[in-house]
Amino acid sequence: MFLSVDGTLIVQLVNFAIFFAILNVVFLRPVGDAIRKRREYIESVTSDAERYRLEAQASRAEADAKRAAARRSADERLVKTRSAADTEAAEIAARFGDRANAIASEARDEVEAEVQAARAREPELAEALARGLLERAVGVGR
Numbered sequence: 001m002f003l004s005v006d007g008t009l010i011v012q013l014v015n016f017a018i019f020f021a022i023l024n025v026v027f028l029r030p031v032g033d034a035i036r037k038r039r040e041y042i043e044s045v046t047s048d049a050e051r052y053r054l055e056a057q058a059s060r061a062e063a064d065a066k067r068a069a070a071r072r073s074a075d076e077r078l079v080k081t082r083s084a085a086d087t088e089a090a091e092i093a094a095r096f097g098d099r100a101n102a103i104a105s106e107a108r109d110e111v112e113a114e115v116q117a118a119r120a121r122e123p124e125l126a127e128a129l130a131r132g133l134l135e136r137a138v139g140v141g142r
Helices: 007-120 122-138
Strands: none
Touching: 007 122
């Protein structure tokens, strides 16, 4: 027969049990512990990476919100500054417009006075001109 139950089988079974116990103590248990520790480490690294990713995402969102608030604030200040500059420019233009109008009014008054003076001397100038033309035409005084 191929398989016989005798003392060799019992010795082989005891030998296998001792070998398995030694194998378990020397190899299987330490390797299992190392695998378990490695899995725990990998899981902690994965959870840390996920936590850091979420923190980074929250930080980016916070930075975007601050950037948007800063842009809004800058835009508001820009609008206020432009408004103040436009108001100041209008005031300056009004002041210089008034000065230009005053200068133009003075010039008109001065021209009007000169025109009045010229009109007052008109008969005298016309007579002098007529006399001069007459003298030329007639040849008197040569």
